[in-house]
Amino acid sequence: MAKVKVATAWLDCCSGCHMSLLDVDEVIVDLAQVLEFTATPITDIKEFPDVDVGIIEGAVSNEHDEEVARDLRAHCKILMVLGDCACFGGICAMRNLFDTEEVLDRYYHTESTVGDIIPSSEDLPPLTKVRPVSEVVKVDCFVPGCPPNAKAIHYAISELLEGRVPVLPAEMMRFD
Ligand code: SF4
Numbered sequence: 575m576a577k578v579k580v581a582t583a584w585l586d587c588c589s590g591c592h593m594s595l596l597d598v599d600e601v602i603v604d605l606a607q608v609l610e611f612t613a614t615p616i617t618d619i620k621e622f623p624d625v626d627v628g629i630i631e632g633a634v635s636n637e638h639d640e641e642v643a644r645d646l647r648a649h650c651k652i653l654m655v656l657g658d659c660a661c662f663g664g665i666c667a668m669r670n671l672f673d674t675e676e677v678l679d680r681y682y683h684t685e686s687t688v689g690d691i692i693p694s695s696e697d698l699p700p701l702t703k704v705r706p707v708s709e710v711v712k713v714d715c716f717v718p719g720c721p722p723n724a725k726a727i728h729y730a731i732s733e734l735l736e737g738r739v740p741v742l743p744a745e746m747m748r749f750d
Contacts, residue, residue, distance in 0.1 A: 587632030
């Protein structure tokens with residue numbers, strides 16, 4: 575039987591959701607029998623092939639994030655968003671309370687331990703308002719949590735393998 579092809583991407587995030595994906599423990603051995611991970615931050619393959627399932631972690635916070643989200647959406651049949659940042663903007667969306675100059679100054683000047691290193695605008699992808707992925711592309715499946723519970727990730731993937739779009743039970747909507 576052909577394996578289900580999966581590609582994943584991380585946008586504005588802490589990578590905790592990908593860590594939670596790996597945290598399904600020994601179940602990952604079973605999943606490896608039926609899933610083929612193609613382009614992911616873990617495999618470090620940069621270009622998305624056509625896949626069955628795309629998974630995005632992180633919010634859309636700049637033009638590059640938006641390009642990646644649109645690119646993966648164009649290459650997958652089903653798009654799953656993983657974690658509160660991807661589902662709702664999460665902690666990344668706190669940046670929306672401040673203007674861009676204030677944020678860059680705080681990050682690269684006030685809090686910098688190596689002196690003034692404010693990059694020029696050419697060095698950074700233009701920042702946008704922080705948005706959940708669903709404000710940019712169509713999303714088929716939401717798996718919230720910060721990070722999502724490994725059981726919820728396993729459940730969502732298992733449902734997809736059965737040909738169903740997963741609807742998570744309420745008790746899986748939290749981390750424990
Ligand atoms: Fe990190 Fe939480 Fe955002 Fe996932 S949802 S990327 S764990 S901050």
